[in-house]
Amino acid sequence: MAQAFVQLERLNKSYGPVSAVTDLSLEIAKGESLTLLGPSGCGKTTTLRMVAGLEKPDAGAIRFDGKPVVSIADGINLPPEKRNIGMVFQSYAIWPHMTVAQNVAFPLKVRRVDAATIRERVRAALTMIGLGGLEDRPATRLSGGQQQRVALARALIHEPALLLLDEPLSNLDVKLREQMRVELKLLQARLGLTLIYVTHDQSEALSLSDRIAVLNRGHIEQIGAPRVLYEQPATPFVRDFLGKSVTLPGRVKSLAAGRAAVALAADGNAVIECAVPPGLDLAADREVEISLRPEAIHLANGQAGALHGIVEAVLYQGERSECEVKIGASALCVYLPAGSDAAPGDKIALAIEPNAARLWAKSSGVA
Amino acid sequence: MASTSPALPQPALSQPRRTIDPQYAVFLVVLGIVGLFVLYPVLVILVDSFVVGPIGGARNWGLDGWRAAFTDPTMLSAVRNTAKVLVANETISLPSAVLLAWLLARTDLPLRGTFEFAFWITFFLPSLSVTLGWIVLLGPQNGLLNQIALALIGKEPFDIYSFWGIVWAHISSSSLSIKVMLLTPLFRNLDAAFEEAARCSGAGRWMTLTRIVIPAVAPGILTVLVLSLIRAMQTFEIEMVLGPPFNFWVFGTKIYVLVAQVPPEFASATALAVIGFIIITPLIALHRWLATRTDYTSITGRERSQPTPLGRWRWPIFCLVALLTLTITVLPVTFLVTASFMKLFGFFNIASPWTTSHWGSVLNDDFFTHSLMNTLIVAAGTALGAIVLCSLAAYFTVRSRYLGRNLLDFLSWLPFAIPGILLGVGLLYVFLGNPVLKLLYGSVALMMLAMVIAGMTLGTQILKTTILQLGAALEEAARTCGASWWYGFRHIILPILMPTLVLVGVINFIAASRDIANIALLSSNTSKTLSLLQLDYMVDGRWEDAAVVSVVVMLVTTGAAFLARLCGIRLGVRG
Numbered sequence: 001m002a003q004a005f006v007q008l009e010r011l012n013k014s015y016g017p018v019s020a021v022t023d024l025s026l027e028i029a030k031g032e033s034l035t036l037l038g039p040s041g042c043g044k045t046t047t048l049r050m051v052a053g054l055e056k057p058d059a060g061a062i063r064f065d066g067k068p069v070v071s072i073a074d075g076i077n078l079p080p081e082k083r084n085i086g087m088v089f090q091s092y093a094i095w096p097h098m099t100v101a102q103n104v105a106f107p108l109k110v111r112r113v114d115a116a117t118i119r120e121r122v123r124a125a126l127t128m129i130g131l132g133g134l135e136d137r138p139a140t141r142l143s144g145g146q147q148q149r150v151a152l153a154r155a156l157i158h159e160p161a162l163l164l165l166d167e168p169l170s171n172l173d174v175k176l177r178e179q180m181r182v183e184l185k186l187l188q189a190r191l192g193l194t195l196i197y198v199t200h201d202q203s204e205a206l207s208l209s210d211r212i213a214v215l216n217r218g219h220i221e222q223i224g225a226p227r228v229l230y231e232q233p234a235t236p237f238v239r240d241f242l243g244k245s246v247t248l249p250g251r252v253k254s255l256a257a258g259r260a261a262v263a264l265a266a267d268g269n270a271v272i273e274c275a276v277p278p279g280l281d282l283a284a285d286r287e288v289e290i291s292l293r294p295e296a297i298h299l300a301n302g303q304a305g306a307l308h309g310i311v312e313a314v315l316y317q318g319e320r321s322e323c324e325v326k327i328g329a330s331a332l333c334v335y336l337p338a339g340s341d342a343a344p345g346d347k348i349a350l351a352i353e354p355n356a357a358r359l360w361a362k363s364s365g366v367a
Numbered sequence: 368m369a370s371t372s373p374a375l376p377q378p379a380l381s382q383p384r385r386t387i388d389p390q391y392a393v394f395l396v397v398l399g400i401v402g403l404f405v406l407y408p409v410l411v412i413l414v415d416s417f418v419v420g421p422i423g424g425a426r427n428w429g430l431d432g433w434r435a436a437f438t439d440p441t442m443l444s445a446v447r448n449t450a451k452v453l454v455a456n457e458t459i460s461l462p463s464a465v466l467l468a469w470l471l472a473r474t475d476l477p478l479r480g481t482f483e484f485a486f487w488i489t490f491f492l493p494s495l496s497v498t499l500g501w502i503v504l505l506g507p508q509n510g511l512l513n514q515i516a517l518a519l520i521g522k523e524p525f526d527i528y529s530f531w532g533i534v535w536a537h538i539s540s541s542s543l544s545i546k547v548m549l550l551t552p553l554f555r556n557l558d559a560a561f562e563e564a565a566r567c568s569g570a571g572r573w574m575t576l577t578r579i580v581i582p583a584v585a586p587g588i589l590t591v592l593v594l595s596l597i598r599a600m601q602t603f604e605i606e607m608v609l610g611p612p613f614n615f616w617v618f619g620t621k622i623y624v625l626v627a628q629v630p631p632e633f634a635s636a637t638a639l640a641v642i643g644f645i646i647i648t649p650l651i652a653l654h655r656w657l658a659t660r661t662d663y664t665s666i667t668g669r670e671r672s673q674p675t676p677l678g679r680w681r682w683p684i685f686c687l688v689a690l691l692t693l694t695i696t697v698l699p700v701t702f703l704v705t706a707s708f709m710k711l712f713g714f715f716n717i718a719s720p721w722t723t724s725h726w727g728s729v730l731n732d733d734f735f736t737h738s739l740m741n742t743l744i745v746a747a748g749t750a751l752g753a754i755v756l757c758s759l760a761a762y763f764t765v766r767s768r769y770l771g772r773n774l775l776d777f778l779s780w781l782p783f784a785i786p787g788i789l790l791g792v793g794l795l796y797v798f799l800g801n802p803v804l805k806l807l808y809g810s811v812a813l814m815m816l817a818m819v820i821a822g823m824t825l826g827t828q829i830l831k832t833t834i835l836q837l838g839a840a841l842e843e844a845a846r847t848c849g850a851s852w853w854y855g856f857r858h859i860i861l862p863i864l865m866p867t868l869v870l871v872g873v874i875n876f877i878a879a880s881r882d883i884a885n886i887a888l889l890s891s892n893t894s895k896t897l898s899l900l901q902l903d904y905m906v907d908g909r910w911e912d913a914a915v916v917s918v919v920v921m922l923v924t925t926g927a928a929f930l931a932r933l934c935g936i937r938l939g940v941r942g
Contacts, residue, residue: 052846054846079851081846081848089840093840093844095859095863111849145525158849164847226605
């Protein structure tokens, strides 16, 4: 990673007896887009607000470009306005008493930029976000999507060193959300923004970020590129939070050269081979779990080692069908092609892609 | 934003110096001012209840005041009478107000906007003026309605100088209208889906109202009721005019008499006031608890729902509401104005009863012109002072996490519980005891200060509600845009609050221009206001001149209310 632009160092924050963030450290490179992802109450918004200066950590430090903006040990805590950031709020926080142009111009006004420059830059910014010509519209007469764009323009117009986004798309409808996702990605690439993005929507996180930090109960479970997190989750929490996965209990049949053959509890005839992750202490006959992504499971065409189950429910999704399959005491989610005519009650044979299964210690405690 | 644009002046991320937070400094100043002018008078009152002897004479510690408060039957009956008026008043006005608020906010009642405006105006009519109007109509012997009844049924059924006369004057002057004003926005902001779900579940209009709508706003109704209970200790003018003729005293008037008599009985008056605090403090706590429990999420402001149709009841209900509205607005006002043109106040049966001579003599009196100027100055100053103090106090109570913000919140409640006349006494002590402040004694500045303090509770509460509903993100957005706290407060918070601030200003302007209790002891001959002049005339038996001044006071207050309404101001939550 390049020289860290933003450093969070052992941040702690609690509200009364409730600890929101515990010993959280991470680094963000210049031009990087990092997502804080996690369920509600995991501490992601608190972390973002500490970066913004809207919350004061109980302990720890945050550095921008090597200089501390908050450092509890040194008694430093810069207020938000001294941190040169831009922030988009979940509610957009578009000021109702101002026009679109006045909202966007505010950061420049605060910085005493002359009126002509302000006018020119606001016009350019509004054109860029596709709201050109709406300068004098009262902010209250904007749709949700338009408000979102205005909030974005306002957060960017003063060319902040760091852009913070707090669930900016969660109040938009699905269509608009997908469109804004593309626009954000393009904008970030074009302006080379460093941004921290908070969301609980995993597909938003996967598609928008260079790296994702998955947060759980105030600490980072795993941090890395979206693909790494998706394909090689380090903890059961990350595995279950990112995308769909199914876990099946099984028993180690044999071990050889870092690979294990696992017999599934649900269907003793089915044996699945998978790599033994480093640090997992295994012996033959040990009870384990394997996890699978639905997209790694296909209909079997008579090959050996297939899983046999019964279709329980079929959820038609247009481009595919999601199919719940019962195998012994376990249930699996399988994606079937759109043309499939599987119906509840049908017997079904499934094959698993080689190297798709991941091995875990038994009972989702520790990986 | 475009990369070609010139570089902006960016705040340097230099090492910050440890400086005093300007926000904290402002907070301390507000807390200090409120502490000095609220807490100190209260402490003076508390201490004084244990002091015996005249001011200026030999003063010793003693329990005479307390002994009197608990043994003097007239004191006990004053507290009892306060409770009786309160119970009778609330039993009638609260259910009526709930029903009226629902009719105005949720149904297709014709002219509901006009009715709401009528209640708004009613609230701002000075209660002394309304009471004068009712005396003309319901007074024994000469009261117009009594004379009509005498001609029709041969007896006089009404007597305004009675328990029920006092209750009626309360209901018609402000008790009903303030509840309607506070409750209507509550009903209006209730999520229409609650009602629609009830109707879809098969409930009729009445069942939906009684089982769903009213329970849903019940916390709000309870809050309004508790507010009225707290306020009951403050009632003064109506009882001061209507009570003494039949020897009926309540808490406020009893304290006034104790203070105003010669020699004054400060120990008893202050002891009585302390008893008032003791009764009121748990009510304030209850109110605060209720207010924090109110779940704002259930009130969504999605209001553009279809009004509930009243069906065949629509016009009968319209007639009833119209009759009530006319009764509490047009009727007393008309007869007050009428009385100001009478040779003899309330005497319709003398030959050629009309004259404009009272208007001529009062308007040409320099004393009147001077009092009018004083009124406008005190009212305008109070409005400005209240806007500044209340907005800061409300802001810090809601938004800051400073140690002492709870104290500030509590202090902002205290003036509500202090009878006006005692706040006046307390402030008098504070000012006379300090060589610098002493210079302000008798000036309009002191009266402004008393009115700002007296009106602090209502103004702060109204602003707190609005700030709570604004949410923190609006100003946090300003901070992240680079604005300092003070810059954001001026450019974001204040402009958004503007309609509410104007409302607080108007309420305080009106309160100051009609107030008697708070400033009676603080004014001098040169700083007298119109309402004090009016009271002087009444005490002197110059009822006709009092009526003239009363009409002028009414014009000032309703004029301010009209202006505010023209600016689109409503009480409570904006839609």
